[in-house]
Amino acid sequence: MDEKEIIERELFSDTSRYNDIIDRPYQQSKDHLPMLQSDRAGQFSPFAALTGFGSLIQKKAEIYARKKYLSASKERQILIKLNSLAGTRKTAIINYFNDETGYYEEFSDQVSVVKPERGRIFFNHCPSIPIANIREVRE
Template sequence: MNKPAPDQQTAAIEARLFKDTSAYQDIMDLPRPVSKHHWPLPAADHAGQFAPFAALTGYHQLINEVAERYSHKNYPDELSTKRIERKLLAIKPLLPLRLKVEYFNGDSGYYETIAGTATQLDFRRGRLMLTRKQEWELIIANLRKVTVVTRK
């Protein structure tokens, strides 16, 4: 079977893609428009507008850094998650209450323990507010262990 020559292939593809260009015949051979109000872009600037979006510079590096930090996190199974939720539901009516919580700190990438006074529990936002010299907003999904220390 004979293959068509590359020029014939190109012509065949163009014929399929651009079936009817008759509506554009009046502008097809016109020279490129030149602005009377703006200088043409230098070649380097013209090419720069096609460069990758600058806001994404370093994005992949950031993703890799966060992935490295979260590599230490143990994601709880459903039973552990339900256990923490039940404990928090029992604690909520008793607030304010002194607690000791073990939680995953996304900034450090490790589990940390902190003791303080639980002042607010917001299940809708998934947050536990804990006060100890400063106010901490802990993500409920990052809690691994909750222990009641004393009632305030």
């Protein structure tokens, strides 16, 4: 039994507080018409937006399971290397984790701007990538 089931059992198993009304017949309102089933379901439609969200999180988790995280010192070394290449005409070979495919890829381009406050590296021809996704920089 998982933690959720244990909590539900503790919270919702005791119905003794309702013994005085549990067997009473339902009394329909004299002032209001009964709500249509379609309207009743519409009350819960805001929660329908979350349907499938769990599977989306699971897919992203599977993608990121292949990512190797660098130590702080290795990340600093990469940042120093990128800063030295920024604005120069030297071509850098970047090995990085592509968070769309879930695999490491490599490309060559010139480093345009390094923005550590935004956590991104901008290149002349390729799109920007997060600094945390870079595994290796070579010239």
